[in-house]
Amino acid sequence: xxxxxxxxxxxxxxxxxxxxxxxxxxxxxxxxxxxxxxxxxxxxxxxxxxxxxxxxxxxxxxxx
Numbered sequence: 001x002x003x004x005x006x007x008x009x010x011x012x013x014x015x016x017x018x019x020x021x022x023x024x025x026x027x028x029x030x031x032x033x034x035x036x037x038x039x040x041x042x043x044x045x046x047x048x049x050x051x052x053x054x055x056x057x058x059x060x061x062x063x064x
Contacts, residue, residue: 008035013060015051025055032060 015030030051045062 007037007039009038010035011045011062013045013047013049014063015049015054015058015060017054017058018051021054024053026053028053030054030058030060031063036062 010033013032013034018024018029030049030053032047032049034045034047036045047060048057049060050056051058051060
């Protein structure tokens with residue numbers, strides 16, 4: 001039997017400011033894991049979340 005893949009995927013979102021900001025509080029890149037419905041949301045996800053390294057709320061984009 002074939003295994004069911006499911007509709008929800010686990011994805012990783014990464015801070016967009018950490019790559020370009022040199023004045024951040026600490027070194028590193030903020031990453032979160034979350035899930036999304038691949039049928040309803042086919043485009044890359046963008047969420048505003050807290051970044052520990054930038055010390056503010058920034059946009060986190062889905063990475064591969």
